[in-house]
Amino acid sequence: MNSRLRNLIDWMKETEIDFSFITLPDNVFYFTNYRSDPHERVLAVGVFQREEPFLICPQMEAKEAKKAGWEHEIIGYSDIVNPWEEIEKAVKSRLNSVRKIALEKEHLNISRYEQLASRFSDASFTGLDDTLNQLRMIKDVEEIQLMRKAAEYADYAVQVGVSELKEGKTELEIIAAIEYELKKKGISEMSFATMVLTGKNASSPHGTPGASKVKKGDLVLFDLGVVYKGYCSDITRTVAYGDITDEQETIYQTVLTAQQTAVRAVKPGVPLKELDLTARNIISQAGYGEYFSHRLGHGLGISVHEYPYVTETNDLALKKGMVFTIEPGIYVQEKAGVRIEDDVVVTDKGVEVLTKYPKELQIIK
Numbered sequence: 001m002n003s004r005l006r007n008l009i010d011w012m013k014e015t016e017i018d019f020s021f022i023t024l025p026d027n028v029f030y031f032t033n034y035r036s037d038p039h040e041r042v043l044a045v046g047v048f049q050r051e052e053p054f055l056i057c058p059q060m061e062a063k064e065a066k067k068a069g070w071e072h073e074i075i076g077y078s079d080i081v082n083p084w085e086e087i088e089k090a091v092k093s094r095l096n097s098v099r100k101i102a103l104e105k106e107h108l109n110i111s112r113y114e115q116l117a118s119r120f121s122d123a124s125f126t127g128l129d130d131t132l133n134q135l136r137m138i139k140d141v142e143e144i145q146l147m148r149k150a151a152e153y154a155d156y157a158v159q160v161g162v163s164e165l166k167e168g169k170t171e172l173e174i175i176a177a178i179e180y181e182l183k184k185k186g187i188s189e190m191s192f193a194t195m196v197l198t199g200k201n202a203s204s205p206h207g208t209p210g211a212s213k214v215k216k217g218d219l220v221l222f223d224l225g226v227v228y229k230g231y232c233s234d235i236t237r238t239v240a241y242g243d244i245t246d247e248q249e250t251i252y253q254t255v256l257t258a259q260q261t262a263v264r265a266v267k268p269g270v271p272l273k274e275l276d277l278t279a280r281n282i283i284s285q286a287g288y289g290e291y292f293s294h295r296l297g298h299g300l301g302i303s304v305h306e307y308p309y310v311t312e313t314n315d316l317a318l319k320k321g322m323v324f325t326i327e328p329g330i331y332v333q334e335k336a337g338v339r340i341e342d343d344v345v346v347t348d349k350g351v352e353v354l355t356k357y358p359k360e361l362q363i364i365k
Helices: 003-015 025-032 059-067 083-092 110-119 129-137 141-163 171-184 199-203 246-264 272-285
Strands: 019-022 044-048 054-058 073-077 100-103 124-127 195-198 218-224 235-241 297-299 306-310 323-326 329-332 336-339 342-346 351-353
Touching (some): 003 025, 003 100, 019 025, 025 044, 025 129, 044 083, 054 059, 054 083, 073 083, 100 110, 110 124, 129 306, 141 235, 141 323, 171 195, 199 218, 199 329, 199 336, 235 246, 235 336, 246 272, 246 323, 246 329, 246 336, 246 351, 272 306, 306 323
Parallel strands (some): 019 100, 054 073, 100 124
Antiparallel strands (some): 019 044, 218 235, 297 306, 297 323, 323 342, 329 336, 342 351
């Protein structure tokens, strides 16, 4: 049995949980190494204190789940079989009674909860989300190595995007070039929809790329990441295409100072809120506080956004092995949008920055 399951089982024993039911695909991957998007079908892991765990998945995926390395029972069901009946049989074959079930309240929908509640009517239910967040928060050596590789591909993707800048090219054309080059290197999945935003579009933190064309004097924002063997990267860089105004350059340098200062502040024991406030205060003192409209960053790993979140109210202290983003930004409508983002790991004494594409202002001629 792998160490991740053992850690969950230790918690189950401490809290007297009889049965943990895990359904979020990213959490299923964490325990099984099997990555799948089941769409409307049921995909889940059942874990017990002493009995053998099981994975239930569509029959057509069972061989892939075994190939991924899951060594315990795999229940494959066809589209004419009720998976909830299979789950009930699997649990009742292992336990004479079920008093307490842990599940992901933030993921399991009401219909599926009712299926469990009707079949285990004597059981009470408790949340599993916080426990899984804590388990996944600290990355091991292997996870960090995979994330280093994912970050290398993200760096390469920005490099491709910058090389594609040419007056008259659309945002979507540049995205197509980035993803084509990544696919040639074997990357089949992006962490999220790739963003290339030029000119006024960059002043929207989560803008939608489209047919806007690059022109001289634009700031161009790249926000992207890849999935490498189940782990995500997430990088943002902003470059200038041609000469920009003095105020645009001031905005860029303010964001860069805020980002670099926050990165240097990373070390074990520092509260997450201190990182956010460090960057936010620099931006506020420069007169752009109202234009930094989001948190400083978010946890990163199997999910592109995961626990913990780097906000000015989060008292959680940094620990070795935590991986998250640091991504301050300033977004002034009609003038400029600048964000700079790195993926960082907390080390014994400080920080390792995974994303390495240059951050000094680049003016592309």
